[in-house]
Amino acid sequence: xxxxxxxxxxxxxxxxxxxxxxxxxxxxxxxxxxxxxxxxxxxxxxxxxxxxxxxxxxxxxxxxxxxxxxxxxxxxxxxxxxxxxxxxxxxxxxxxxxxxxxxxxxxxxxxxxxxxxxxxxxxxxxxxxxxxxxxxxxxxxxxxxxxxxxxxxxxxxxxxxxxxxxxxxxxxxxxxxxxxxxxxxxxxxxxxxxxxxxxxxxxxxxxxxxxxxxxxxxxxxxxxxxxxxxxxxxxxxxxxxxxxxxxxxxxxxxxxxxxxxxxxxxxxxxxxxxxxxxxxxxxxxxxxxxxxxxxxx
Amino acid sequence: xxxxxxxxxxxxxxxxxxxxxxxxxxxxxxxxxxxxxxxxxxxxxxxxxxxxxxxxxxxxxxxxxxxxxxxxxxxxxxxxxxxxxxxxxxxxxxxxxxxxxxxxxxxxxxxxxxxxxxxxxxxxxxxxxxxxxxxxxxxxxxxxxxxxxxxxxxxxxxxxxxxxxxxxxxxxxxxxxxxxxxxxxxxxxxxxxxxxxxxxxxxxxxxxxxxxxxxxxxxxxxxxxxxxxxxxxxxxxxxxxxxxxxxxxx
Numbered sequence: 001x002x003x004x005x006x007x008x009x010x011x012x013x014x015x016x017x018x019x020x021x022x023x024x025x026x027x028x029x030x031x032x033x034x035x036x037x038x039x040x041x042x043x044x045x046x047x048x049x050x051x052x053x054x055x056x057x058x059x060x061x062x063x064x065x066x067x068x069x070x071x072x073x074x075x076x077x078x079x080x081x082x083x084x085x086x087x088x089x090x091x092x093x094x095x096x097x098x099x100x101x102x103x104x105x106x107x108x109x110x111x112x113x114x115x116x117x118x119x120x121x122x123x124x125x126x127x128x129x130x131x132x133x134x135x136x137x138x139x140x141x142x143x144x145x146x147x148x149x150x151x152x153x154x155x156x157x158x159x160x161x162x163x164x165x166x167x168x169x170x171x172x173x174x175x176x177x178x179x180x181x182x183x184x185x186x187x188x189x190x191x192x193x194x195x196x197x198x199x200x201x202x203x204x205x206x207x208x209x210x211x212x213x214x215x216x217x218x219x220x221x222x223x224x225x226x227x228x229x230x231x232x233x234x235x236x237x238x239x240x241x242x243x244x245x246x247x248x249x250x251x252x253x254x255x256x257x258x259x260x261x262x263x264x265x266x267x268x269x270x271x272x273x274x275x276x277x278x279x280x281x282x283x284x285x286x287x288x289x290x291x292x293x294x295x296x297x
Numbered sequence: 298x299x300x301x302x303x304x305x306x307x308x309x310x311x312x313x314x315x316x317x318x319x320x321x322x323x324x325x326x327x328x329x330x331x332x333x334x335x336x337x338x339x340x341x342x343x344x345x346x347x348x349x350x351x352x353x354x355x356x357x358x359x360x361x362x363x364x365x366x367x368x369x370x371x372x373x374x375x376x377x378x379x380x381x382x383x384x385x386x387x388x389x390x391x392x393x394x395x396x397x398x399x400x401x402x403x404x405x406x407x408x409x410x411x412x413x414x415x416x417x418x419x420x421x422x423x424x425x426x427x428x429x430x431x432x433x434x435x436x437x438x439x440x441x442x443x444x445x446x447x448x449x450x451x452x453x454x455x456x457x458x459x460x461x462x463x464x465x466x467x468x469x470x471x472x473x474x475x476x477x478x479x480x481x482x483x484x485x486x487x488x489x490x491x492x493x494x495x496x497x498x499x500x501x502x503x504x505x506x507x508x509x510x511x512x513x514x515x516x517x518x519x520x521x522x523x524x525x526x527x528x529x530x531x532x533x534x535x536x537x538x539x540x541x542x543x544x545x546x547x
Binding site for chain 2: 192194195197198199200201202203204205206208212213216217291293294295
C-alpha cells in the first residue's frame, strides 16, 4: 500500500526521474551511534590507567609476588584448598541428593525432615557452624558405633576422629548439602511431568526412568547452578582459615604476617583462585555441552 | 480384549467417572467422543493404570489391571508388575512426550530394551522398520525438537508399537497439531486400524471417527450416554446431549 502511494507522490511532485536511481534501489545507511564510541573511549582510558598502575606502582611489588607464587608452601596450601573443595563438593552433593529425594518422596515425614535440615543449615552462617564443629569435642568427648540406645561396639575419641581438617570438611559439606539439595530438586522438578508419565506408560523400570529419562534432562538446569556452588565453595574454603587450617588463604596470611608484604601475597592467593576458577569454568563448559543433546539452547 | 466394569474415579470432590462399563473386542477400533471435562481422557488413562480407579475393574485379555484380587479385596500390584502390564499396552499422548534428549531411534528402542529386556542389536533394525512404516524413516537420528509436530507424533506412535502391544490407546493424538499436519498422523492410525490392531482413540475428529470406528462411545459428565456403530451414534443419535455435541463439533 505505502509503496504505491510513494510512487504516485514522486511521480507528481518529485524531481525528474532521470537524475535519481529507481526508488527500489536506494542505498540504506545505518543509524550512527556516536555516544557508543565515546563510551568505548572512556573505558579504554580507564583500562589503560589500571594496567599502567599494575606495571608501574611499586606497591604491587611484583618481585615478591613471583618470589612466593610458585613456592612449595603455597603449593601445599593450594592442595589443602583443593582437597577441601573436592571433599566438600562430593559429600555435599551426595547428601544433597539424598535430601532432594527425601523432599520429593511421598512420605510427609521425610519431606518435613529434609525441609527442616535445609532450613537449619541455610539459617546458620557457615563460619558459626564451622566453629561449632571445631569445638565438637567440647560437647561429645567420645563417639561410638553400636545399636541405638543399646550396646556399643567401637569407641573413638572425637578429637582423633575429626582433626581440624575433618571438622572443616564436615562443616563445608553439611552446609553445601542444603544448597545442593535445592539445586538438585529444582532440576528434577524442571523436567516436564509428561516425560515420567511416558516412561511409566512404556513400562520402563522405575530406576531407569530416573537415571535414563529424568536425570539427563534435569542436568541441564542442575549444572550451571551446581558449578556456581562448586566455585563458590572453592573460594569459600578461605573461611576455614579461622580454624588455622593451612589452606591457601591462611598460608598467605602467615607469610605476610612474617614479612608484612600484604598486597603481593594477597595477589598470590587471588591469582591462584582465578586460575582454578577458570579451570572449573572450562570443565563446566564441556560438561554442559555433553548434556545439551537434543536441545536448541 | 478390554473389559471395563463399573469404573468410578474422583479427583478430590470432583467425580470424573461415575460408573463406566465398556467392552472392546480384539481387533476392534473404539472411538470415544465427548465434551472436554467429560472424563474420556481419565477413562483412557485408567485402562493403562496411569490413573488409579476408586471402584470397578479393568481387564485386558482377562488380566486384571493394576490390582490383584484376594477374596473380596483388590490389592494394588507392586510397581514392577504394573510396569510389566503397561508394557503390553501402547499409549500415545496428546503432547507426544518424546524423550527430548534421545533421538527418534533411541526413543523407539528404549522401552523394548529396558522394559522387555530385548537385545539392543535386534531391536534396532525393528525400530528402524517401525519408523519407516510411520513415514519418518529418514529422521531416525533427529532429536524431537528438530521434528515437526506431525513427525513427533508419528515417532511417538512407532515408540508405542515397539512394545508389540496387545492394545493401543490414543489420547487426542492430533489435538496439539497444526491443522495441516493432522492428516499425516490420522493416516498412520487408519493404517494401523486396517491391520487389525485393537485400539481405543479419544478424539475430536468426527470425520475420522466415522471412517475408522467400529464403535463410537459418547461420554458426558462421567457416564456413557450412548454407544454403537458410527452410523447410529453420529448420524442418528438417540440422546439430546449427543445430538447437541455433534452439531457443535461438525
